[in-house]
Amino acid sequence: MKRGLTVTIIFQANSLNYVGKIGNIIEIKKLSRNNGNTYTFASRQCLRYDIVRLGNELFNWKLGTVCKNGTIQFTKDTTIDKSEEVDLFGYMITESKSSAITRPATVRLSHAISIEPYRSDMEFLTSKGLADRIGEHPDPVNIEQHQSFYTYTVTIDLEKIGVDKKTNSDEYIVLDNKERAKRVNQLLTILKVLNRNIRGRQENLSPLFIIGGVYDIPNPFFQGRVDLLTKGGKYYINTDSIKDTLELTLFDKSIKENTYIGLVSGIFENKGEIEKILPDRVLSIEEFFKVLQNEVKRVYGV
Amino acid sequence: MRVLKLKLFQETACYKKPFAFKTWETHPLPPYSTVIGMLHSILNAEEYISMSISVQGNYESKFTNFQSIYFYKPKEITKMPLNIHLLYNVNLIIHVRAENEILEEIVFGIKNLNEHLSLGRKEDLVRIDEVKFVEVKEIDIDELDDGRKIECPIYIPIEQLPEDVWGISYRLNWKYKVINGLRQWEKINVKYVESGEIISYDNFLQDEEGDLIYFNTPL
Numbered sequence: 001m002k003r004g005l006t007v008t009i010i011f012q013a014n015s016l017n018y019v020g021k022i023g024n025i026i027e028i029k030k031l032s033r034n035n036g037n038t039y040t041f042a043s044r045q046c047l048r049y050d051i052v053r054l055g056n057e058l059f060n061w062k063l064g065t066v067c068k069n070g071t072i073q074f075t076k077d078t079t080i081d082k083s084e085e086v087d088l089f090g091y092m093i094t095e096s097k098s099s100a101i102t103r104p105a106t107v108r109l110s111h112a113i114s115i116e117p118y119r120s121d122m123e124f125l126t127s128k129g130l131a132d133r134i135g136e137h138p139d140p141v142n143i144e145q146h147q148s149f150y151t152y153t154v155t156i157d158l159e160k161i162g163v164d165k166k167t168n169s170d171e172y173i174v175l176d177n178k179e180r181a182k183r184v185n186q187l188l189t190i191l192k193v194l195n196r197n198i199r200g201r202q203e204n205l206s207p208l209f210i211i212g213g214v215y216d217i218p219n220p221f222f223q224g225r226v227d228l229l230t231k232g233g234k235y236y237i238n239t240d241s242i243k244d245t246l247e248l249t250l251f252d253k254s255i256k257e258n259t260y261i262g263l264v265s266g267i268f269e270n271k272g273e274i275e276k277i278l279p280d281r282v283l284s285i286e287e288f289f290k291v292l293q294n295e296v297k298r299v300y301g302v
Numbered sequence: 303m304r305v306l307k308l309k310l311f312q313e314t315a316c317y318k319k320p321f322a323f324k325t326w327e328t329h330p331l332p333p334y335s336t337v338i339g340m341l342h343s344i345l346n347a348e349e350y351i352s353m354s355i356s357v358q359g360n361y362e363s364k365f366t367n368f369q370s371i372y373f374y375k376p377k378e379i380t381k382m383p384l385n386i387h388l389l390y391n392v393n394l395i396i397h398v399r400a401e402n403e404i405l406e407e408i409v410f411g412i413k414n415l416n417e418h419l420s421l422g423r424k425e426d427l428v429r430i431d432e433v434k435f436v437e438v439k440e441i442d443i444d445e446l447d448d449g450r451k452i453e454c455p456i457y458i459p460i461e462q463l464p465e466d467v468w469g470i471s472y473r474l475n476w477k478y479k480v481i482n483g484l485r486q487w488e489k490i491n492v493k494y495v496e497s498g499e500i501i502s503y504d505n506f507l508q509d510e511e512g513d514l515i516y517f518n519t520p521l
Binding site for chain 2: 003004006019020029030031032033034043044045069070071072073092094095096104105106108109110111113153155157159160217218219220221223224248250251
């Protein structure tokens with residue numbers, strides 16, 4: 001049985017995740033690399049937040065019930081049959097003097113890390129409009145800005161979706177396969193249209209390039225292997241690393257035959273080259289998700 | 303001697319140091335207990351399975367993520383945002399020595415995984431790049447003209463540390479016994495030796511692909 005779904009995505013957006021304030025500068029989350037450049041990133045926690053937000057908005061996902069006893073956390077009766085959120089992203093329910101009840105996430109996300117280096121772009125703004133009304137000085141603020149392509153990876157443990165051990169019992173909650181397939185496919189639809197509301201903007205995280213599939217061995221094959229090249233102000237998908245990954249076999253199981261690519265035309269210059277490395281399986285984003293969702297239905301036999 | 307060799311990649315990972323409470327600092331490589339935990343979960347082990355491992359690898363850089371962490375206080379459980387140190391682009395080479403049957407079971411376990419592997423925290427995903435058996439042999443240092451350069455940062459237990467090799471001391475968790483409901487850890491003193499150091503006095507183990515090996519427990 002195929003047990004692992006993984007996709008690696010490229011999207012384009014402006015600053016997505018802030019650390020906080022240093023003086024009057026609002027800083028973005030960043031990391032440095034060996035090549036001396038700085039890159040910005042949106043943490044997996046913020047991606048999770050927006051996926052669940054959209055699940056609730058689009059598919060009426062029930063958000064896990066939350067309480068505050070010492071800390072803010074899910075209530076004990078938040079179980080996977082009642083909440084899509086805890087089925088996909090797990091929970092930890094703690095209690096004094098006993099060990100925590102946990103469910104590991106069945107859907108895991110990487111940080112969305114920018115592909116283009118951060119070059120200290122800033123946005124300057126003030127509250128002049130309001131300040132003028134009362135003859136006060138405006139409060140200026142600097143916000144770090146980074147318009148870039150970003151990449152992140154999603155993995156889904158298909159066998160574990162919709163299956164959870166009941167608290168203090170040896171029994172399991174097992175949802176029927178139709179519901180399991182439905183949840184995975186709703187999640188895929190969310191990834192297709194993902195967006196994030198941040199500082200008054202709505203950033204579109206919808207994939208411009210996506211590669212992945214459903215595999216016998218759960219392994220994030222394309223994580224760290226999707227990259228862009230720039231030449232003459234134009235963007236190219238780095239096909240070398242993808243080609244090498246596709247040729248990889250793990251225990252004689254080929255990755256290539258289960259892999260699809262989806263892309264938006266007109267963004268990357270080397271669509272022709274990409275089509276050559278995966279003939280007939282380079283699709284539009286819409287088609288990519290359709291193929292993957294049918295594959296998910298096949299895995300669950302619905 | 304035939305051992306199992308795993309090549310792994312992690313885009314980001316935090317191998318937390320045991321007493322790092324105010325910020326989650328990370329070891330430069332996963333400690334033995336972390337690796338053994340992953341192998342035991344591949345084996346679906348319910349008790350300790352005897353094995354010996356060698357850990358080496360490199361990372362590109364380190365960065366921090368500000369993130370909510372749960373704490374157990376005597377009377378309650380609280381949540382507080384903390385800085386988490388993360389390694390970026392980690393490549394690992396792990397050698398495992400055990401009974402042949404156990405090594406075969408690890409391979410079977412990886413072929414039949416029902417979830418994506420992690421190493422460190424649950425969210426620190428692992429990309430498995432290679433799983434293979436390799437032959438190990440001892441290299442006689444006297445047969446080498448210029449000694450052996452360490453190409454890849456590696457943990458070397460101090461009993462096995464070559465005389466003129468320098469490294470950073472770590473006391474790594476290895477395995478535990480539960481005593482009065484608490485984990486009592488067996489520790490191993492190692493040096494984290496960075497690339498560029500040269501071994502010129504002692505014999506060492508090397509696999510058929512030319513990678514060094516220093517097992518955490520004696521032969």
